[in-house]
Amino acid sequence: MSKIFNRIIDFFHSIESKIAFYPTLLALSGFLFSLLMIYLEQQGISRNIMDVFPILMVEDGDTALTVLSACLTGLISLMVFSFSMVMLLLSQASSNYSPRLLPGLISDKRHQFILGIFLATIFYNIFTIFSIEPSEEKYTLPGLSVLLGTFFTILCLVAFIYFIHNISQSIQINNILDGIFDHAHKRLNRLIESEQNKQLSFPTTDNWYEYKAGRSGYFQNISINNIIEICEKVNTRIYITIPKGLFVLRNAVFIKSEKELDERILNAIVDNISFSRGELVEDNYILAFKQITEIAVKAMSPGINDPGTAINAIDYLTDLFAVRMQKLDNGIIKSTNSRSGEKEIYFKIAVVGFEELMYNVMASLRTYCKNDPVIVQKLLWMLNYLQKQPAAEAYYHGIIKDEIRTLLEQAKNSFESQKDIEAIKGLAG
Structure with a gap:
């Protein structure tokens, strides 16, 4: 039962990022609400309201049809324009910054809800028009339905104003970087909080039994509790060889087990791991580093030549690296054995x-930014800042020191001005 539930959760997460998900749900709700209103009109709800607030109701069927038809025509034009704006946003973000940004922009729930409100109102007005007869008298007209259709149309106009404001903000690089950073920061903090013991160790897996995933795709999510339950049941430990968020090849070794697994157990383990054809920062913080790096590299390309954007991207990378330094590199999962009550290590996931x-x-940034002394100085500033930050592992600072040395050597070979060389030497200490 838990396996089915996990599959439903994984399926929901996979379709939630699609641009048509929430619009489809809201359009369906608009259709169902129109059927509900048709039923209530048959029960005489408009007649009762007419006796109390007659000024709110239309007087004849022709007026009602004219009002709803005008609302419907305007909403369709508005929705087409809104979808065009979304496509323009995606196209501009892809060409100016990075194609990797598209999944995150498409999954923006604010855009989806606004488009869904448009669709729901259009569906509601269409089916309300079907329930109106031009020759109907005012006491038999669906007056409340017409009034609600007009109100929903006004609501769509308000939503459209917000949509224009939001989409103009979404295309600004500072807001894009800020959104990527926030998602990655939250994901990293959750991972850091889950690391309870820094002294965990895991045996070598060189002689363990190797198994393939049997499918391909990005390693998106894993049901940890179910995997631990399976390991406890067969009394084994497993090692997931591919880090979460990376692409899994069908015939590559994906699982190593301390004990030999039969096909049923192996399938049960794989069934608790979800694969997807896309990547989201919410599931994989590594993608945030890739996206921000690509934005910086794209900004330094000759076709764009925007060092200011590259500097902004390096600022966000600095902050993210400082958070990443608080995370361990082991990827070991520990759980309490339900039989003995003792804490045991059941499996490990490879990590980047x-x-x-x-x-x-740094390899990408060094390659594309080595000729710009301002960007090189910014990178040195980033590395010097990170060297002063606390780290979960002592060797992190040595890695940063090596990167400073490599950057300095590569930059000195690229600069022609002695003044630029002296400037970066001063920053490198």
């Missing part, structure tokens, strides 16, 4: 280590 993460970021 601090050294690998730092190298991947």
Whole structure:
């Protein structure tokens, strides 16, 4: 039962990021609400309101049809324009910053809800029009339904004003960087809080049994409790060889087990791991480093030539690296054995280590920014700042020191001005 529940949760997370998810739900709610109003009108709800507030009700069917038809036509035009604005936003973000930003922008719930409000109102007005006869008298007209349709249309106009404001803010690079940083910061903090014991160790897995995933995709989520329950049941420990967030190849070794597993147990383990065809920062903080690095690299390309954006991106990378330094590199999961009551280590997930993460970021930045002395000075400032920050592992500071040395050597070979060389030497100490 828990496996089915986890699959439902994983399926919900996978479709929640689609741009049509919330609009579809709200459009369905608009249709159902229109059916509810048709039923209430048959019970005479408008007739009762007419006796109390006659000024709120339309007088004839032609007027009601004209009002709803005008609202419907305007809303369709408004929705087409809004979708065009979303496509323009996605196109501009992809060309100016990075295609990796698209999943995060598409999953913006504010845009989805606004488009959903438009669709819900359109569906409601369409089916309300079906219930109106032009020759109906005022006491048999669905007056309340017409009034609600007009109110929903006004609500859509207010939502459209907010939509224009929000989409103009969404395309600004500072807001994009801030959104990426916030998601990654929250994810990192959750991981750091889950690391309870710094002295955990895990046996070597060189001689363990190896198994393939049997499917491909980005390693998105894993049901830790279910995996621990399976390990406890068969009395084994397992090692997930691919870090979360990376792409898993169908025929690559994905699972190592201390004891041999039959096909049923292996399938049960794989069933508790979800794979996807896309990446989200909420599930993988490493993606935030990739996205921010790509924004900086794209900003320094000859076609864009925007060093100010690169400097902003390096500022956010500095803050993220400072948080990442508080996280361990082990990836060991510990749980309490339900039989003995003792805490035992059942499995380990491979992680992208601090050294690998730092190298991947700095390698790209060094390659594309080495000729700009201002950016090189900013990178040196970042590394010097990180060297002074507390770290979960002592060797993190040594990694940073090596990166300073590599950056300094590469920059000295790229600069032609002795003044620029002296400036970076001063920052490097």
